Amino acid sequence: MNQKDYWDGVSGTKTFTTPFQVEEFAEYVSKDAVILDVGCGYGRTLNELSQSGYRNLIGVDFSEGMIERGKRQFPQLDLRVMENSSIGLADASVDAVILFAVLTCIPDGAEQRALIAEIRRVLKPGGILYVNDFLLNDDERNLKRYSEFADKYGVYGVFELPEGAVVRHHDEDWIQSLLSDLTKFRYERLTFTTMNGHRSNGFYFIGRK
Ligand SMILES: C[S@@+](CC[C@H](N)C(=O)[O-])C[C@H]1O[C@@H](n2cnc3c(N)ncnc32)[C@H](O)[C@@H]1O
Numbered sequence: 730m731n732q733k734d735y736w737d738g739v740s741g742t743k744t745f746t747t748p749f750q751v752e753e754f755a756e757y758v759s760k761d762a763v764i765l766d767v768g769c770g771y772g773r774t775l776n777e778l779s780q781s782g783y784r785n786l787i788g789v790d791f792s793e794g795m796i797e798r799g800k801r802q803f804p805q806l807d808l809r810v811m812e813n814s815s816i817g818l819a820d821a822s823v824d825a826v827i828l829f830a831v832l833t834c835i836p837d838g839a840e841q842r843a844l845i846a847e848i849r850r851v852l853k854p855g856g857i858l859y860v861n862d863f864l865l866n867d868d869e870r871n872l873k874r875y876s877e878f879a880d881k882y883g884v885y886g887v888f889e890l891p892e893g894a895v896v897r898h899h900d901e902d903w904i905q906s907l908l909s910d911l912t913k914f915r916y917e918r919l920t921f922t923t924m925n926g927h928r929s930n931g932f933y934f935i936g937r938k
Pocket of ligand 1: 736737745746747767768769770771773774789790791792795811814828829830834835
């Protein structure tokens with residue numbers, strides 16, 4: 730299944746869950762900053778930022794279904810469909826970017842690097858990137874699916890969900906390498922509840938261009 734079709738298909742039903750440390754974000758990003766949420770889904774994080782007093786908010790997502798739901802649920806938000814992997818904003822035009830549970834949807838390492846490069850393009854020098862995502866787990870259920878799909882996808886931690894999505898749980902070394910062009914302020918491990926109600930290892934990262 731095409732990954733965009735999967736996210737369009739579940740756009741009316743899924744609730745996204747990775748936690749947002751909004752107080753820590755506020756230590757680095759002022760209320761008048763231009764903030765871009767990449768892979769914003771239906772806009773739940775932007776809505777939280779809006780409620781915390783942030784005003785210059787933009788969300789982009791490649792799923793038209795997610796953007797339509799977001800516009801219905803949070804009509805005050807500026808939500809846009811992302812075409813051809815391009816963010817569609819000028820170079821160095823954004824003060825901060827949020828990337829929550831999006832890397833997990835992009836199994837291929839080169840595609841992840843291309844997305845981070847596109848984010849760096851739109852960030853101003855000194856701009857902030859806040860990422861959260863899933864890490865590898867060591868419970869039986871996860872170990873079984875990692876080994877089942879490792880050969881098919883060539884990356885340990887990539888697996889198919891029964892409903893058709895291909896997702897990735899990441900090795901920490903990979904995440905450190907992916908984000909190594911940014912100056913790291915914070916990196917913490919967390920335990921997440923997934924959109925399907927399971928527990929998973931995860932992390933959040935706050936860094937500067
Ligand atoms: C797990 S959801 C998280 C949504 C949102 N960031 C949140 O935390 O509420 C992942 C989102 O990323 C979007 N997405 C996945 N791959 C993408 C890509 N390559 N480019 C843009 N958006 C993508 C999906 O459509 C989906 O809305």
